[in-house]
Amino acid sequence: MAEPELEAGGKKKSKMMLIIIVAVLVLGGGGAGAYFFLFAADDTVNTDNLDGAMPLAEIEQSSGTALYVGMPRPFQFNAPGVTRERLVQIEVQLMVRGPENEERAKRHIPMIEGTLLRVFSTANADDLVTEAGKTELRSKSTAQVRQVMNDLEKSPVVEEVLFTGFVIQ
Template sequence: MAEEELKMEEGGKKRKMIIIIVVALVLLVGGGAAAFFLLSDSEEAPADTLNAETQSVETTTASAPSQTGSALYVAMPRPFVFNVPGSSRDRLVEIKVQLMLRGSDNEEQIKMHIPSIEGALLRVFSTANADDLVTEAGKTAIRDSALKEVQKKMQEITGKQLVEEVLFTGFVMQ
């Protein structure tokens, strides 16, 4: 009788092992198929669409003479740390800024005038409100006003706006 129980236990172990292997294979095949479908490009753009997109990009770049050359990014050497008033309490904000511009000559001029640019950015940031900076719209508004102020400052100094975009690469509010 002991031998029959031992044989039944061995047969049960083999069945469990086969079931586990089959389930593992099904999961692997299913996962591989899901990864294939999710990561593969299911639709290729027709040639006409690509040509239209290329033509629209060419006309956009041709109509904007300030966008010649590749984009360059100049980081401000220090993050801007300042207090902003809020409805319930004042908050401390730290913003890391980079400026996007085009052309190595413009890059040299921007680097030469970093103290003036920092002053312009501090003027904009000092007008901020903590309640506005919590929202995405508030961050966008302060970024847009920072761009306008920097462009105005560079227009005064060099006669050209030079900066295309002000980018916040770090934004912390406590």
């Protein structure tokens, strides 16, 4: 009588082990696929000047190391929309190349904040809900910040304005 119970227990263990192995393989394959899809190396740099930003080649790249300058606080503003007004909060970091540009960006943070607020104040809530609207706002922000830094430092200094947090209610 003990033998059938043992067989049933052994079958349950082997089925459970099989399920665990299949789950690990599926999750591992999915994770690897997501990694290669999301983080695939794209060595091409688009320097087309469609939004008025200065070409990347004009940024001083003394060491070529990407450094990130965080804004001291997130930007919060109301964005008007067709149906209703929405509250938006955006956390921003600036990507610069080299320690010299990092210091230049830090020195002009108040001016950069003012420029970003001016750009954000023109945003429409209906556009910010879409990915295309967020991308357009980011490219406008990059172009304006680079223009202001070029006027102040005779160099664009900032390579990219990055949205590290984006909440819309």
